[in-house]
Amino acid sequence: MGRAVFTDLDGTLLGSDQQLSPANHDVLEVLGQQGILRVVVTGRSLFFPPTCSRPIISD
Numbered sequence: 001m002g003r004a005v006f007t008d009l010d011g012t013l014l015g016s017d018q019q020l021s022p023a024n025h026d027v028l029e030v031l032g033q034q035g036i037l038r039v040v041v042t043g044r045s046l047f048f049p050p051t052c053s054r055p056i057i058s059d
Helices: 022-033
Strands: 004-008 037-041
Touching (some): 022 037
8 A cells, every 4th residue: 555645835845935945855855765745735725826736856
């Protein structure tokens, strides 16, 4: 069975500055290295700013 981590975007994954902290980045990298799917969940509309729709980390 596959594993996944779901996280909110605003105020959880991104700080008040709308940036991904180095600590959160590192955690996402480790999860990916362990084969865990990382899923962002948000209440934003489909038309939210493109800076949030680009990949947060690279695989």
